[in-house]
Structures are given as structure tokens and as C-alpha cells.
Amino acid sequence: MLAPDTKVAAPEHQAVHLVSVALSVIMVLAAIGWLTSNVREIAPQSRAVVLRMGSLNRVQDSGLLWALPEPFEKVELLPAAATVLERRIEGLVRSPAAETGTGAASDALAGSGFLLTADASVVQLDIRIFYKVTEPFDYVLQGSHVVPALDRLATRSAIFICASRDLDSILVARPELVGPDSGIAEKREQLRADLVRSIDESLRVLKANGAGLGIEVERADVQSSLPSQAVAAFDAVLTASQQAEQSIASARNDAEKDKQAADQAADAIVQVAEAQSSERVAKARADTATITGFIEKQGALNDPALAMRLYRDRVAKILSQAGSVVTVDPRDDARLILQGADK
Numbered sequence: 284m285l286a287p288d289t290k291v292a293a294p295e296h297q298a299v300h301l302v303s304v305a306l307s308v309i310m311v312l313a314a315i316g317w318l319t320s321n322v323r324e325i326a327p328q329s330r331a332v333v334l335r336m337g338s339l340n341r342v343q344d345s346g347l348l349w350a351l352p353e354p355f356e357k358v359e360l361l362p363a364a365a366t367v368l369e370r371r372i373e374g375l376v377r378s379p380a381a382e383t384g385t386g387a388a389s390d391a392l393a394g395s396g397f398l399l400t401a402d403a404s405v406v407q408l409d410i411r412i413f414y415k416v417t418e419p420f421d422y423v424l425q426g427s428h429v430v431p432a433l434d435r436l437a438t439r440s441a442i443f444i445c446a447s448r449d450l451d452s453i454l455v456a457r458p459e460l461v462g463p464d465s466g467i468a469e470k471r472e473q474l475r476a477d478l479v480r481s482i483d484e485s486l487r488v489l490k491a492n493g494a495g496l497g498i499e500v501e502r503a504d505v506q507s508s509l510p511s512q513a514v515a516a517f518d519a520v521l522t523a524s525q526q527a528e529q530s531i532a533s534a535r536n537d538a539e540k541d542k543q544a545a546d547q548a549a550d551a552i553v554q555v556a557e558a559q560s561s562e563r564v565a566k567a568r569a570d571t572a573t574i575t576g577f578i579e580k581q582g583a584l585n586d587p588a589l590a591m592r593l594y595r596d597r598v599a600k601i602l603s604q605a606g607s608v609v610t611v612d613p614r615d616d617a618r619l620i621l622q623g624a625d626k
Contacts, residue, residue, distance in 0.1 A: 317352050322347070322348065323347075323348050323358070324346075324347055324348070325343060325344065325345045325346055325347070325348050325360070326345060327345040327363070328345075328362065328363050328366055329345065329360050329361065329362060329363055330342060330343060330344045330345065330360075330361050330362070330363050330364065330419065331343045331348050331358050331359065331360055331361070332358070332359045332360075332361060332419045332420060332423050333348075333356055333357070333358055334356065334357040334358075334359065334423070335355065335356045336354075336355065336356075337357075339420040340356065342419050342420075344363070344364075345363070359423045361416055361419050361422060361423070362415075362416055364415065364416070364417075365415075366415065366416075367413050367414070367415055367501055368413070368414055368415070368416070368498075369411055369412070369413055370411070370412045370413075370414070370430060370433055370434075371409075371410070371411050371412075372410040372411070372412065372434055372437045372438060372441070373434065374434050374435070374437075374438045375396060375398070375407075375408050375409065375410055375437075375438055375441060376396060376409065377396025377397070377407060397510060398441060398442060398445040398446075399442075399445065399446060400445050400446065400448060400449055400450045400453065401445075401446060401447060401448055401449050402449040402450055404449070404450040405509075405510055406445060406450060406453050406454065406507055406508070406509065407507070407508045407509070407510060408441055408445070408505055408506070408507055409505070409506040409507075409508070410437055410441060410478070410503060410504070410505050410506075411503065411504040412433060412437055412482070412500055412503050413500070413501045413502050413503070413504075414433070414498045414499060414500045414501060415498065415499055415501055416497055416498055417497060417498060417499045418490075418495060418497035418498075419497060420497065421490070421495040421496060421497030422496065422497030422498060423497075424497075425494075425495075425496050425497065428496075429496050429497070429498065432489075432496055433482075433496065433498070436482050436485045436486065437478075437482055437503075439485065440478055440481035440482050440485065441478065443481060444474065444477050444478055444481065448470065448474070451467050452467055452470035452471060452474075453471065453474060453507050454471070454507040454508070454509070455471075474505060474507075475502070475503050475504070475505050478503045478505065479500050479501075479502060479503050482500045482503075483499065483500050486498065486499065486500070
């Protein structure tokens with residue numbers, strides 16, 4: 284027979300034993316979980332950077348990853364090398380508060396979202412940057428600073444590029460002022476390449492100074508537009524220019540028609556004048572044929588009295604048509620009386 288105290292102690296002992304066993308199991312499971320916490324499957328679109336005590340240990344692509352538990356090794360997941368990330372540059376987007384704000388806030392945000400061009404115009408750019416992670420350790424080291432730094436670099440490059448170009452080399456704003464051989468279309472296409480080149484150059488400078496972001500820009504999509512307040516003005520100018528060109532073309536057509544009509548009238552006048560002159564010349568020649576023949580004959584016959592005879596013959600016919608004829612001695616006009624003259 285057991286003592287009463289022994290009977291009471293047996294259940295308590297069993298309970299303590301069970302608790303200790305449960306705690307041991309939990310501790311073993313926790314230890315196993317801790318030891319295998321960094322054993323994971325890396326997806327095909329990702330890769331892992333393993334940091335051992337804060338320093339880069341290795342980079343592993345997709346597959347099964349075996350790593351020591353924290354704090355001995357830390358695993359950071361990154362996009363795969365072929366993965367292209369997209370980032371919209373929010374700093375260049377005009378906020379709704381700038382459009383509708385009033386008072387001091389409106390004054391502070393009045394110029395937000397506008398970029399100044401070389402010809403003192405303004406333009407808005409909506410830029411999307413596509414980039415890859417090329418230096419995993421630098422990317423992990425920078426962490427949350429990568430995206431803000433990329434925004435600042437893209438904004439700086441956009442400001443610099445717009446300040447070195449006029450408005451027409453950024454977007455089609457005044458087509459009436461751009462000639463077909465000015466190369467403006469090529470400059471617009473070059474805008475994206477220049478933006479990517481400028482951002483990559485800034486990234487190389489940061490890397491050379493020991494502050495690399497671990498990324499490389501692949502391409503940039505740029506959508507340029509005019510401020511809403513300026514669109515109506517540019518449309519009005521374009522409409523007026525088109526109307527002016529149409530008026531000029533119509534005036535040139537009318538002037539050409541008037542010129543053709545004037546040329547035709549001038550040609551007709553010249554032709555009539557030439558015909559009339561030919562007729563007058565012919566009539567004058569006919570009228571003077573007798574005298575011309577007389578002169579020729581006089582020169583051939585050498586007869587001084589021939590001219591007087593012809594004169595008398597012609598004068599008699601002329602005077603016969605008059606009602607009365609009064610002859611006056613040209614050497615004596617004392618008795619000449621002209622009817623109707625003053626006495």
C-alpha cells in the first residue's frame with residue numbers, strides 16, 4: 284500500500300512530465316523551424332541575395348536556396364536579371380492641387396509639373412522609366428532609396444534636356460513654323476535616347492562615388508503635352524495661320540487671274556494697234572504715192588515747171604468745191620477786207 288502523499292504526487296508528476304515533454308517538442312520544432320527558416324524555393328522571375336553578417340555572400344538565381352538562419356544570414360529577394368521594372372516619374376506630373384488650389388498653396392504649386400524650354404516656352408512630360416537590376420548588392424544596400432533617387436535623376440535629366448531644346452523639338456506645337464528639312468522630327472525621336480543616356484550617365488557617376496543604385500535604364504517612354512491653358516492659344520494661332528495661308532493662296536490665285544486677263548487685254552491692244560498702224564501706213568503710202576512718184580520723176584526729168592503745173596491742176600479741183608474764192612496778193616494786203624473782222 285502506498286502512502287497517501289505518494290498517491291497525490293503521482294498525477295502531479297505525470298502532469299509536469301507531460302508539460303516538459305511538450306515544451307521540449309515545441310523547442311525542437313522551433314529550433315528546426317529556425318534552422319530551416321532560410322531554406323526556400325526561389326521563383327523563376329526572382330533571385331536571392333544572401334548577406335552573411337551584413338556582407339555579401341552570394342547571389343542565387345531561381346531554385347532551392349539553402350541559407351543559415353537569421354541573424355547569421357539574411358536573404359533578400361530581387362527581380363531576375365532579365366526582369367524589366369517600370370517606374371513612373373511622379374515628380375513631373377502636375378498634381379490636382381496645383382490645378383485647383385487657391386491662395387498661398389496655389390502660388391507655391393503654380394509651376395509644378397511645368398518644364399522650361401530653350402525658347403522660353405513650357406511643356407509637360409509624362410515619363411516612364413524601364414530599368415533592370417544589374418548590381419544586386421548595391422540595390423539591396425540602397426534599399427528604399429533606389430526609387431526616390433531614380434525619380435530625382437530622371438527629373439534632373441528631363442529639366443536639363445528641355446532647357447537645351449526649343450518647344451518644336453519636343454512636341455508638335457507650331458507646325459506652320461517648321462520646315463520639312465529642319466530635322467525637327469529627328470530631334471523629337473532623339474529625345475528619349477538623350478533622356479536614357481543622361482540618366483545612365485548620372486548612375487555611373489553615383490557608382491564611381493561609391494553610391495551606386497545597382498540599376499541600369501533600358502528605355503524611357505515620354506509623352507509630351509502643352510499646359511491646358513496654352514492649348515487653346517496654340518489652336519487659335521494654328522487656325523489663324525491656316526486661314527492666313529488660305530487667304531494668301533486665294534489672293535495669289537486672284538492676282539494670277541487678273542494678270543492673265545491683263546496680259547490678254549494688252550496683247551489684244553497691241554494687235555489692234557499694230558493692225559491700225561499697218562492700215563495707216565498703207566493709207567499714207569497711198570496718199571503720198573503721187574508726190575513720191577512726182578519726186579522720183581522730177582529727179583529723173585529735171586523739169587522745174589512740172590511742180591507748178593501739178594499744183595495748178597490740183598488747186599483748181601480743190602477751189603472748184605468752194606462757193607467763192609478771193610485771191611489776195613501776198614505782197615499787198617492794204618485792200619484786204621475780211622468779213623466779220625474788227626474795224
